[in-house]
Amino acid sequence: MASIIFFLLLALSFTASAQRQTNITLGSSLTPITNSSWLSPSGLYAFGFFRQRDGYSIGVFLSGISLKTVVWAARRDDAPVPSNATLLFTSDGRVVLTSAQGSRTSIVSASQPASLASMSDSGNFVLYNSDREIIWQSFDHPTDTLLPTQQLRAGAELVSPVSETELSTGIYRLKMQTDGNLVQYPVNTPDTATYAYFASGTNGDDVTLNLDPDGRLYLLNSTGFNIKNIADGGYPTKETINIMKLDADGIFRLYSQNLTLNGNWSAVWNSTRDKCQPKGSCGLNGYCVVKDQEAECICLPGFKFVTQGNWTSGCERDFDAESCKDKNGSSAYTMEELSNIAWEDVSYSVLSSTTKDNSFGSFLMIFLLMLMPVKLFPTLSHVSRLWLEN
Known part of the structure; x- marks a missing residue:
């Protein structure tokens, strides 16, 4: 030994x-x-x-x-x-x-x-x-990990795994763009700000992401000039190894392990503490809340998870959309207002001058918003609800 x-x-x-x-x-x-x-x-x-x-x-x-x-x-x-x-x-x-x-x-x-x-x-x-x-x-x-002395070159990207034990392609990517900006997106999205949820805000030619043995994570331009420290590093290197990984939850972290001890990896730095920050973690028609510093996905009212236990599969309607009947066959419907929700985009429609007294307008608004991915502000612990009935 x-x-x-x-x-x-x-x-x-x-x-x-x-x-x-x-x-x-x-x-x-x-x-x-x-x-x-x-x-x-x-x-x-x-x-x-x-x-x-x-x-x-x-x-x-x-x-x-x-x-x-x-x-x-x-x-x-x-x-x-x-x-x-x-x-x-x-x-x-x-x-x-x-x-x-x-x-x-x-x-x-x-x-x-x-x-x-x-x-x-x-x-x-x-x-x-x-x-x-x-x-x-x-x-x-690279796949999802950077090792000490390894670079992520301009145009290359890391892609998260499905889970800690399933290493196939997941739903997030970290791209070193050719314009010098280090950006995170969901997979299968354009490289545009609308879809980004992390960006270094840098620019330059042939910029690379670099990892030093002490955990310093930084960007170098084509002349070798350090244009930004992503993580300052300074972690132990004696009898220790530090690596960077883009995890399944869309957050990239620095991990450290002492080689003389039979322990697990310790996360010593992460790109964000908000586990709801990565876009798309809950799939379509779902939204993310933080409870006890852990992310949890919830379906919008009138929706259920497509696959139980797989949040990224999103949510689907639990009623007959064509007739607006519920699962019991009732023709009545309810409308529910969700407060303190941050809608990530306005991909379908923006309605103005709509009041709660206008039942049809409220129903249309809720129906359209149900189609959008959403995220709950992480500082809030609940969603205020107002039920309306026709």
């Missing part, structure tokens, strides 16, 4: 320009059960198979700690493979996943055949050509 700790601490003492690495030669292979990964020299990082749901996926993970943590996933939305799969660094310089039936799937998309691969103590998995030039590296294709 003492020797393992020694090597882990030795790995952390190396700078980005002098990282040790384990070389992987053509013809090398891995299987999920035996010889399942290629370790970095210290044993802190590994590239290979890790458990995912009912099978195995491929990626880079922290292997030298008690709780393995995946920091990069290959083809993250592919279904896990069974235990009889094989990962092969082929003789023609490709990294492929081979099934028991013989089918092959490329794991990385390098621009040319590789002649050598390596797993470094920085956590970077790299492919080289015959001239020992880098032709592909995992650091250039």
Whole structure:
């Protein structure tokens, strides 16, 4: 045990320009059960198979700690493979996943055949050509995590996982825009301010997001000038590793773990304390409230969750919209006013000079607003309600 700790601490003492690495030669292979990964020299990082749901996926993970943590996933939305799969660094310089039936799937998309691969103590998995030039590296294709010395380059983005245990693509992204602004959006939305819920407010050419070993998270422009500190850092580095991750809830955080202790990751910094800030967390026709510092989704009146336990699926009507009948077949309907609600947009309609005495107008207003994603101010603990009946 003492020797393992020694090597882990030795790995952390190396700078980005002098990282040790384990070389992987053509013809090398891995299987999920035996010889399942290629370790970095210290044993802190590994590239290979890790458990995912009912099978195995491929990626880079922290292997030298008690709780393995995946920091990069290959083809993250592919279904896990069974235990009889094989990962092969082929003789023609490709990294492929081979099934028991013989089918092959490329794991990385390098621009040319590789002649050598390596797993470094920085956590970077790299492919080289015959001239020992880098032709592909995992650091250039992050999924949801940044490691110390890693950059998020202009035009690239992190995408959150579905959950802590489900690593496929989630619903939030953190993009380093080409205009120099670091912005968070829900996935599948345009890069416009309407959809943003976090922005650094910076600009410049070829700006990169950088993470130092002490947790300092900052933006550098093309000349290497620090244009903004996102997180000041200053966290311990002795016997400790700090990483940044975009979590499933849409908030990006700095995590720290002491390598000599068998503990969990500790969140030492987060981009916001308002867990309702990320847009779309409750899906359509739902709104977010904060209770005991935790986010909770609630459906608008007249709606129910599409999938119980999955808030992001949103809410659907629990009545017949065509006839305005409720589930019991009654033709009466009710209208409910929700106070202290922050409507995120006005995508459908804006009505003016509408009074509560105008029953039809009130009904139309409620009907239209029900179609919009909403968010409750986090300082409020309840919603005031006024029932109107026709």
